[in-house]
Amino acid sequence: MATLQRNPATGNEPKARAAALTHYIQVALRHGLPAHDLMRQFGLDPAMLVNREQRISFTAVCRLLEASASESGCLSFGIQMARARTAFDFGVIGLLLAHKRTLREVLLAMLKYRHLLNDALGLYVETTGSKVVIGEQIPHDTGEWPRQTVELAIAVLMRTCVAILGPNWRPISVHFTHSAPPDLRDHRSYFECPVKFASDFNGLICLDSDLDLPNPLADPELVRYAEGLAKSVGLEGSPTIDAEVRNAIYLLLPVAQADIEHVANQLHTSVRSLQRHLGNADTTFSNLIEEVRHDLAIRYMSKERYSIGRVAELLGYTTHASFTQWFTRRFGMAPKSWRNAHCK
Incomplete structure (x- = not known):
């Protein structure tokens, strides 16, 4: 079950902390790239790296990393950036996370304060029997698939888990939806566990019991102090209600729980309050779930490795017939016909 730019960034555009580019310049220079010029090419001022809390365009970050990997010929660029980072490199939130009692509490805090970390990434946790999936999703279309950003995010996620569970801990496996690069040495040496590509999700699998192992560095007083700081920081720059609802729908659709109650x-609110806030934002829950389904349908149907049945599941439909009916009404043709016309 799920538990869940241009500089400056504006409006509802997904944003990340400037800290997302920690060690970008060092890795780029190591590969002989003109790091500063590349950043400016994508509307990112290198000077903003001094203020790690500054909000910057997530799309610009994705495009910068993809261009850097392409120009350097290094398809593990994101992994190399993660390798250079330290655990809990999240500003105020890092102090809070480092001293939570368990990994489960850390993940819940990351969900709660995601707008202070990276509101373009959706963290989710799904438990099946004795195993758990800790995954990251991107509820926004960034154009080209942001392979390097995804690998950076999952690598940083694993580093966070290792910091809580100890240096000898490793997940059962790590998964990516994109294809494998020709050279897997960086991936294997960083994760030190099976790494599976062309998977159905981006994230890692571990034992559910791992989430409740005690953190030897747990300190409730430090957590309370950090929560006070996070609350004051969080008063500015919180995502809009419609962006929050879109993210929640995106995360809950694959587990068939994207109804207004869930x-x-x-979002820790009542249905009535949620409806009122959405009304104030000139939208409705039904409109948002239609928008998310439409965007995801195009994304998944454009990738032939996803069967139509699997696409139906990812969009929250329990039967193939109900998905086909919705898809035909929305796109004017059956899913198979649409794929034949668009995936030649």
Whole structure:
């Protein structure tokens, strides 16, 4: 079950902390790239790296990393950036996370304060029997698939887990939805566990019991102090209600829980209050779930490795017939016909 730019960034454009580019310049220079010029090419001022909390365009970050990997010929560029980072490199939130009692509490805090970390990434946790999936999703279309950003995010996620569970801990496996690069040495040496590509999700699998192992560095007083700081920081720059609902829908669709009751619970509010806030934002829950399904349908149907049945599941439909009916009404043709016309 799920538990869940241009500089400066504006409006509802997904944003990340400037700290997302920690060690970018060092890795780029190591590969002989003109790091500063590349950043400016994508609307990112190198001077903003001094203020690690500054909000910058997530799309610009994705495009910068893809261009850097392409120009350097290094398809593990994101992994190399993660390798150079330290655990809990998240500013105020890092202090809070480092002293939580368990990894489960860390993940819940990352969900709660995601707008202070990176509001373009959706963290989710799914438990099946004795195993758990800790995954990251991107609820926004960035154009080209942001392979390097995804690998950086999962590598940083694993580093966070290792910091809580100890240096000898490793997940059962790590998964990416994109294809494998020709050279896997960096991936294997960093993760030190099976790394599976062309998977159905981006994230890692571990034992559910791992989430409740005690953190030897747990300190409730430091956590309370950090929560006070996070609350004051969080008063500015919180995502809009419609962006929050879109993210929640994106995360809950694959587990068939993207109804208004579950979304309200995910956002720690009542259905009535959620409806009122969405009304104030000139939208409705039905409109948002239609928008998310439409965007995801195009994304998944454009990738032939996803069967139509699997696409139906990822969009929250329990039967193939109900998905086909919705898809035909929305796109004017059956899923198979649409794929034949668009995936030649």
